[in-house]
Amino acid sequence: MVILYTLQNGDFINLKDIKIIKKEKVYVNLTNKCPCACTFCLRDTKEMVETNSLWLKREPSAQEIIGEFEKYDLDQFNEVIFCGYGEPTIRLYDIIEIAKYLKRRTNIPLRINTNGLADLIHKKDTAPLLEGLIDTVSISLNASNAEEYLRITRNKFGLESFDAMLKYAVNCKKYVPKVVFTVVDCIGEEEIKACQKVCDNIGIPLRVRPFE
Numbered sequence: 586m587v588i589l590y591t592l593q594n595g596d597f598i599n600l601k602d603i604k605i606i607k608k609e610k611v612y613v614n615l616t617n618k619c620p621c622a623c624t625f626c627l628r629d630t631k632e633m634v635e636t637n638s639l640w641l642k643r644e645p646s647a648q649e650i651i652g653e654f655e656k657y658d659l660d661q662f663n664e665v666i667f668c669g670y671g672e673p674t675i676r677l678y679d680i681i682e683i684a685k686y687l688k689r690r691t692n693i694p695l696r697i698n699t700n701g702l703a704d705l706i707h708k709k710d711t712a713p714l715l716e717g718l719i720d721t722v723s724i725s726l727n728a729s730n731a732e733e734y735l736r737i738t739r740n741k742f743g744l745e746s747f748d749a750m751l752k753y754a755v756n757c758k759k760y761v762p763k764v765v766f767t768v769v770d771c772i773g774e775e776e777i778k779a780c781q782k783v784c785d786n787i788g789i790p791l792r793v794r795p796f797e
């Protein structure tokens with residue numbers, strides 16, 4: 586099971602397979618589960634389930650993840666990122682437990698890569714729980730309006746999900762030093778411009794990233 590990994594030239598490498606660690610970004614593989622079924626997501630393809638070793642047959646517990654971090658001098662890393670093939674905030678309370686442990690041991694920044702639907706998943710305001718623990722929340726904006734967002738993400742919460750995601754982002758700004766939206770470059774120039782407008786309106790930067 587791959588619990589901690591890093592990326593080199595776009596490929597993932599199990600941290601256990603690296604002999605000399607030099608300021609790597611370390612990703613925590615938390616879950617395959619997600620309330621979305623994005624049109625571009627490879628998560629549910631047969632190939633992914635059968636051949637990709639990042640696919641978790643069982644989720645590692647918070648204690649198992651902490652046990653993996655125990656093996657390292659954390660100051661060798663330059664960032665720890667909570668992610669997964671699914672949505673990491675499904676395991677929000679485990680993230681908090683692991684982040685508390687990491688903050689006791691190191692000052693390196695901690696980030697969550699998320700679809701921004703944690704409030705709908707947990708049916709409460711979750712941003713305050715991140716205070717003092719998470720340094721960056723990176724949220725996939727995906728689209729510039731509710732209809733397009735639902736068409737792309739096919740999430741189980743329906744049309745209200747877009748506004749809930751924006752509200753979550755704004756809330757995060759109160760508790761987390763850096764909040765950023767991302768979109769993939771393949772959505773087209775017009776839609777990227779429209780996404781930029783949404784971000785400008787709520788004062789959150791947008792990063793356009795290449796579609797992998």
Ligand code: SF4
Pocket residue numbers: 619620621622623625626627628670671672700738
């Ligand atoms: S939010 Fe992420 S993990 Fe979930 S379906 Fe979309 S791309 Fe996949």
